[in-house]
Amino acid sequence: xxxxxxxxxxxxxxxxxxxxxxxxxxxxxxxxxxxxxxxxxxxxxxxxxxxxxxxxxxxxxxxxxxxxxxxxxxxxxxxxxxxxxxxxxxxxxxxxxxxxxxxxxxxxxxxxxxxxxxxxxxxxxxxxxxxxxxxxxxxxxxxxxxxxxxxxxxxxxxxxxxxxxxxxxxxxxxxxxxxxxxxxxxxxxxxxxxxxxxxxxxxxxxxxxxxxxxxxxxxxxxxxxxxxxxxxxxxxxxxxxxxxxxxxxxxxxxxxxxxxxxxxxxxxxxxxxxxxxxxxxxxxxxxxxxxxxxxxxxxxxxxxxxxxxxxxxxxxxxxxxxxxxxxxxxxxxxxxxxxxxxxxxxxxxxxxxxxxxxxxxxxxxxxxxxxxxxxxxxxxxxxxxxxxxxxxxxxxxxx
Numbered sequence: 001x002x003x004x005x006x007x008x009x010x011x012x013x014x015x016x017x018x019x020x021x022x023x024x025x026x027x028x029x030x031x032x033x034x035x036x037x038x039x040x041x042x043x044x045x046x047x048x049x050x051x052x053x054x055x056x057x058x059x060x061x062x063x064x065x066x067x068x069x070x071x072x073x074x075x076x077x078x079x080x081x082x083x084x085x086x087x088x089x090x091x092x093x094x095x096x097x098x099x100x101x102x103x104x105x106x107x108x109x110x111x112x113x114x115x116x117x118x119x120x121x122x123x124x125x126x127x128x129x130x131x132x133x134x135x136x137x138x139x140x141x142x143x144x145x146x147x148x149x150x151x152x153x154x155x156x157x158x159x160x161x162x163x164x165x166x167x168x169x170x171x172x173x174x175x176x177x178x179x180x181x182x183x184x185x186x187x188x189x190x191x192x193x194x195x196x197x198x199x200x201x202x203x204x205x206x207x208x209x210x211x212x213x214x215x216x217x218x219x220x221x222x223x224x225x226x227x228x229x230x231x232x233x234x235x236x237x238x239x240x241x242x243x244x245x246x247x248x249x250x251x252x253x254x255x256x257x258x259x260x261x262x263x264x265x266x267x268x269x270x271x272x273x274x275x276x277x278x279x280x281x282x283x284x285x286x287x288x289x290x291x292x293x294x295x296x297x298x299x300x301x302x303x304x305x306x307x308x309x310x311x312x313x314x315x316x317x318x319x320x321x322x323x324x325x326x327x328x329x330x331x332x333x334x335x336x337x338x339x340x341x342x343x344x345x346x347x348x349x350x351x352x353x354x355x356x357x358x359x360x361x362x363x364x365x366x367x368x369x370x371x372x373x374x375x376x377x378x379x380x381x382x383x384x385x386x387x388x389x390x391x392x393x394x395x396x397x398x399x
């Protein structure tokens with residue numbers, strides 16, 4: 001989910017790409033299953049096969065251009081996009097001791113609705129503001145970077161293929177687990193020892209950060225991880241447990257869910273999984289950002305009424321805040337826009353807009369809020385829209 005839809009606009013025109021090619025070097029995760037009191041039941045995810053593709057795929061080409069390394073995988077080998085196209089991963093080495101990993105957005109696809117990016121070039125590396133080294137307000141502009149495109153519609157969980165039109169030929173490839181594993185192989189080989197990791201994701205990539213954060217711990221057993229989930233905070237359909245279960249089953253990912261997380265979707269949302277992760281990994285923190293009435297997620301994809309969607313957002317975020325007051329906070333802004341970390345805050349269709357890192361809630365910009373998190377400032381707290389937002393241009397917003 002950059003939850004854009006063909007019937008509303010041509011998202012390939014809006015969000016096109018920057019992708020390319022890579023090396024024959026063998027990439028593999030360097031760690032065994034992690035252990036210790038810090039990580040509790042997270043090993044269950046690994047034992048269930050969550051890391052089964054770690055080290056399985058090597059890029060076939062690498063091209064270095066304008067400071068960006070572009071890695072291309074053989075679509076016959078494993079990592080692949082929804083319609084069978086080639087998968088690619090991007091890195092930028094800025095000689096930093098810290099690392100940003102961003103999961104791209106691009107819809108969702110299941111038998112009941114398939115509106116998803118099917119190619120890696122649907123959303124450009126340079127369109128992601130959190131990866132823009134020239135953006136003054138970007139709090140991680142000088143960090144090392146990994147960009148993980150999203151092009152299979154399975155929220156980086158899938159391990160399935162299907163025949164969508166019933167003609168006997170497989171035409172839908174949902175190998176999100178292979179894709180994210182290949183990307184994290186690149187990350188750990190390119191940047192093996194970061195001091196801190198910021199995992200971000202927008203829209204579908206936001207949803208993807210939830211279980212990717214567990215796999216990321218496999219690759220980086222001892223590194224502090226901060227997660228910023230942008231507009232994919234795990235909200236689905238209140239009380240409809242089968243909605244998420246059916247998605248996960250269709251993507252052949254239900255076997256990954258740990259037994260100790262059997263309540264991960266119990267309320268119809270993925271937020272209990274975040275609670276489980278925070279309980280299981282004491283070295284991770286979550287920040288979630290969203291608009292209260294995000295039209296793309298709530299109306300287009302979930303097809304729930306705006307007020308019901310808003311109520312779900314508010315109640316689930318507050319529940320997580322109460323459960324983890326020191327390691328979970330949220331940034332909640334009034335409005336119907338979608339995402340904060342995409343570069344161009346233009347109207348992309350009637351009544352559908354993108355936000356940006358300059359948007360404020362409670363008088364604090366999104367970029368300032370992220371900065372407070374990664375610098376471990378005591379000012380990193382939950383913040384909500386207020387009258388202060390009207391005066392933000394006239395006040396000093398330095399954290």
